[in-house]
Amino acid sequence: MTNEILRVENVSKAFAGVKALDQVSLTVQEGEILCLVGENGSGKSTMIKIISGVYHPDQGDIIINGHSYKQLTPIESMREGVQVIYQDFSLFPNLSVAENLVINEQLSSGRRLVNWKETYKTAERGLEEIHVSIPLDAMVSELSTADRQLIAVTKAILAEARIIIMDEPTTALTQKEIQSLFEVINNLKAKGISTIFVSHKLNEVTEIADRTVIFRNGRKVMDQDAKNLDIKTMEFYMTGHELDLDNSQLAQPDQQAAPLLEVEKLGLRGKFKDVSFQLRPGEVLGITGLLGSGRTELALALFGETPADSGTIRVEGREVTIRSIQDAMRNRIGYVPEDRILEGLFLQQTISDNIIVRIIDQMVNKIHLIRAGASKKVSDEWIGRLEVKTPSGELPAKSLSGGNQQRLVLAKWLASDPRILILNSPTVGVDVGSKASIHELIRNLASQGMGILLISDDIPELMQTCNRLILMRRGRTFGVFDREDITEEQLNQEMVADRVFSI
Amino acid sequence: MLKKIVKSSEFVTFTIIVLLSLIIGIINPAFFSLATVFDVLRASIVVSIMAFGLLLVIIAGGIDISFVAFAALASYGTHMFLLSRGYNGGIFLYYAIACVIGLGAGLLSGLIVTRFNLPIFDVSLAMMTMWYGFIRFFIGSTKNFKLPEGAVGYYSRFLVTVRDPFVGEAGLHFSILYVLIIGVLIHCLLKYTTLGRGIYAMGGNREVAIRSGFNIKGTLLVVFGILGVLSAFAGVTHSFLSRHFEPTLFMTQNLDVIAAVILGGASVTGGKGSVLGTFMGVILIQLINRAMVLTGITVEWQQLMIGLVLAFFISIPAIRDLINKRASRAVEVPEEI
Numbered sequence: 039m040t041n042e043i044l045r046v047e048n049v050s051k052a053f054a055g056v057k058a059l060d061q062v063s064l065t066v067q068e069g070e071i072l073c074l075v076g077e078n079g080s081g082k083s084t085m086i087k088i089i090s091g092v093y094h095p096d097q098g099d100i101i102i103n104g105h106s107y108k109q110l111t112p113i114e115s116m117r118e119g120v121q122v123i124y125q126d127f128s129l130f131p132n133l134s135v136a137e138n139l140v141i142n143e144q145l146s147s148g149r150r151l152v153n154w155k156e157t158y159k160t161a162e163r164g165l166e167e168i169h170v171s172i173p174l175d176a177m178v179s180e181l182s183t184a185d186r187q188l189i190a191v192t193k194a195i196l197a198e199a200r201i202i203i204m205d206e207p208t209t210a211l212t213q214k215e216i217q218s219l220f221e222v223i224n225n226l227k228a229k230g231i232s233t234i235f236v237s238h239k240l241n242e243v244t245e246i247a248d249r250t251v252i253f254r255n256g257r258k259v260m261d262q263d264a265k266n267l268d269i270k271t272m273e274f275y276m277t278g279h280e281l282d283l284d285n286s287q288l289a290q291p292d293q294q295a296a297p298l299l300e301v302e303k304l305g306l307r308g309k310f311k312d313v314s315f316q317l318r319p320g321e322v323l324g325i326t327g328l329l330g331s332g333r334t335e336l337a338l339a340l341f342g343e344t345p346a347d348s349g350t351i352r353v354e355g356r357e358v359t360i361r362s363i364q365d366a367m368r369n370r371i372g373y374v375p376e377d378r379i380l381e382g383l384f385l386q387q388t389i390s391d392n393i394i395v396r397i398i399d400q401m402v403n404k405i406h407l408i409r410a411g412a413s414k415k416v417s418d419e420w421i422g423r424l425e426v427k428t429p430s431g432e433l434p435a436k437s438l439s440g441g442n443q444q445r446l447v448l449a450k451w452l453a454s455d456p457r458i459l460i461l462n463s464p465t466v467g468v469d470v471g472s473k474a475s476i477h478e479l480i481r482n483l484a485s486q487g488m489g490i491l492l493i494s495d496d497i498p499e500l501m502q503t504c505n506r507l508i509l510m511r512r513g514r515t516f517g518v519f520d521r522e523d524i525t526e527e528q529l530n531q532e533m534v535a536d537r538v539f540s541i
Numbered sequence: 542m543l544k545k546i547v548k549s550s551e552f553v554t555f556t557i558i559v560l561l562s563l564i565i566g567i568i569n570p571a572f573f574s575l576a577t578v579f580d581v582l583r584a585s586i587v588v589s590i591m592a593f594g595l596l597l598v599i600i601a602g603g604i605d606i607s608f609v610a611f612a613a614l615a616s617y618g619t620h621m622f623l624l625s626r627g628y629n630g631g632i633f634l635y636y637a638i639a640c641v642i643g644l645g646a647g648l649l650s651g652l653i654v655t656r657f658n659l660p661i662f663d664v665s666l667a668m669m670t671m672w673y674g675f676i677r678f679f680i681g682s683t684k685n686f687k688l689p690e691g692a693v694g695y696y697s698r699f700l701v702t703v704r705d706p707f708v709g710e711a712g713l714h715f716s717i718l719y720v721l722i723i724g725v726l727i728h729c730l731l732k733y734t735t736l737g738r739g740i741y742a743m744g745g746n747r748e749v750a751i752r753s754g755f756n757i758k759g760t761l762l763v764v765f766g767i768l769g770v771l772s773a774f775a776g777v778t779h780s781f782l783s784r785h786f787e788p789t790l791f792m793t794q795n796l797d798v799i800a801a802v803i804l805g806g807a808s809v810t811g812g813k814g815s816v817l818g819t820f821m822g823v824i825l826i827q828l829i830n831r832a833m834v835l836t837g838i839t840v841e842w843q844q845l846m847i848g849l850v851l852a853f854f855i856s857i858p859a860i861r862d863l864i865n866k867r868a869s870r871a872v873e874v875p876e877e878i
Contacts, residue, residue, distance in 0.1 A: 132745035132812030
């Protein structure tokens with residue numbers, strides 16, 4: 039016998055005439071793990087904000103613990119036990135774990151003095167609830183993302199949460215950390231605490247969900263028991279059409295063409311060694327391996343951020359030295375970083391400024407003032423070509439959703455017209471639909487003669503986009519495979535074999 | 542526990558102080574004496590009091606440069622006012638009036654910052670210029686050496702005195718007690734009150750602090766109020782220790798105080814800093830100033846020295862970060878797989 043803890047009834051919400059949510063209903067049972075799935079802009083975030091009282095719905099009711107609300111406020115929502123864990127975790131990096139855990143309670147109790155003994159006791163009790171141990175006096179800034187997340191969960195529990203909403207919680211976690219987060223979530227379930235798990239990583243959804251709800255364009259398009267629900271079906275409901283994952287459209291590069299990039303016995307002490315490969319025009323070359331295999335370091339060396347200390351690099355047959363990012367750019371090598379938010383964008387600046395920043399020299403007139411017309415033309419062109427969803431190029435980059443920010447980073451590098459493009463995990467944290475379109479874009483760029491190095495550990499992604507694959511293990515190339523010669527399973531085994539081997 | 546202490550920035554400051562003392566002492570053995578200790582402490586009194594006030598602002602994530610003008614306004618203003626009334630009593634009234642003026646000036650800055658949501662630095666730049674102008678235009682523009690009778694002899698009220706072979710009689714001025722009392726009060730405020738933790742919280746992550754329900758504006762007002770009062774207090778103390786009042790008091794010294802707070806381990810980006818560290822930062826700067834005299838190096842070198850120490854000090858976290866990164870990223874690249 040289960041108890042319904044949350045019921046959202048026929049909720050609609052519009053922003054400036056655009057319907058973000060249209061007549062959506064939702065229920066959550068006590069101790070249930072509900073996965074909320076949908077592409078960017080499908081209304082997931084709006085729903086979270088309505089449940090947490092940040093937005094008021096234009097229509098409909100919210101019933102929590104049997105109390106009905108027309109205009110739920112954030113305070114009321116918290117009092118009913120709704121806790122949201124946002125992607126930034128809402129923690130203070132400069133304060134200790136214990137203080138972060140207890141600070142909300144300290145504030146809401148209205149006490150003027152801090153009792154450190156009590157603080158530590160409460161914090162310890164909180165961590166025990168979810169069976170994790172993190173040093174209480176460590177600064178949050180010293181913790182890994184996974185630990186920060188656990189702190190955020192513990193904070194929610196200490197606030198006597200009955201429903202914990204997690205917004206894309208696994209984006210920055212490793213496989214192992216994801217597993218321990220799932221353990222924690224199941225733990226909460228055993229205590230009768232419900233979780234709303236918002237994600238677009240469908241394999242995770244199949245693993246953790248009791249029930250799955252899918253949103254598309256502000257409507258609920260699916261709501262069913264997670265058992266017997268496969269990824270293909272979910273993809274269909276998310277995108278509204280069968281995703282075209284056909285591999286045959288992969289263009290074959292001209293085997294006779296002179297290589298764009300030749301790397302010979304490249305090495306960087308402590309990172310990688312004896313790496314050799316060639317990249318032809320029109321080729322997508324995948325570089326894969328586990329975290330710490332040297333794949334990212336290799337990319338950074340080719341881009342001049344942490345230059346290699348041995349070996350040679352030839353671009354279009356000419357030997358070049360790449361000791362700085364400027365060197366790399368001069369040789370028309372572009373790099374799209376892994377962490378789109380930290381490394382790739384000026385979030386406060388406008389979208390079009392971000393696009394033209396690399397080619398600003400070409401945008402100036404005789405007296406070095408920027409020609410507004412030219413820059414607008416270029417930025418509009420790329421906004422169109424990459425289908426960046428925005429009403430205007432003049433909005434700040436931070437107004438874009440995650441997937442669109444990733445496209446913007448791509449646009450920025452493509453605007454400088456590189457011959458060789460290094461993409462580092464380009465689709466991490468991107469939903470299925472955008473992922474497919476980024477893959478298509480990669481294939482398109484290659485067919486126009488660009489050479490692309492795709493660094494990724496997403497095996498289906500590699501199989502769908504790459505002509506050849508290099509597997510790296512502990513700083514060395516372990517094998518080079520033509521895509522036709524290897525299956526997903528084999529590649530998976532090769533990677534896992536390394537894990538077993540290295541333990 | 543020990544590891545934690547060694548890792549703290551206070552420990553780094555302390556180490557620099559010890560090393561520097563040893564170097565000076567080797568060059569000039571006269572340095573190792575109680576007289577030197579008393580002298581360094583005396584020179585640290587006024588700077589420490591101002592630095593404690595500034596520390597709060599810096600932890601909250603701002604930089605203020607106008608506190609020196611608060612000190613000038615409060616001390617010179619109080620003095621000229623009481624002088625015109627023919628006041629001849631003790632210094633208590635000086636402190637009382639000056640602190641009220643300081644509080645007012647501090648709160649005014651605080652109100653402008655919170656009301657219009659402006660960066661603290663911008664407001665303080667305007668306020669500094671404004672107050673020094675105000676003093677010279679409305680109060681007076683010349684130094685004044687006339688002290689009230691009740692305050693004569695204040696500059697040599699010592700807690701203890703020692704006989705020193707080099708400098709004769711040397712004493713520890715009793716106003717070092719102010720530093721002790723104010724230091725303990727500020728420490729307790731920061732460590733044991735919700736308000737104090739709020740200052741750290743807003744310096745660490747302002748958005749989250751607001752979301753968590755901290756009263757950011759109220760907190761900032763208190764911080765500015767304290768800055769004003771402590772600056773005024775320091776201004777009056779300095780004037781009596783140096784036996785004159787001046788309209789441009791501390792005009793060029795605000796950066797030294799900021800340097801001391803940063804040498805004490807506070808972060809200009811906010812969220813970090815302690816009273817103990819700040820005090821050691823002040824001591825370090827005074828020590829470098831003394832070092833030049835005692836080792837016979839010319840004054841021009843003082844600034845260079847302070848600059849170098851500061852450059853070294855602010856690089857420490859970055860260096861530490863780099864070392865950590867190297868250690869964690871480097872993997873063994875085997876000869877054969």
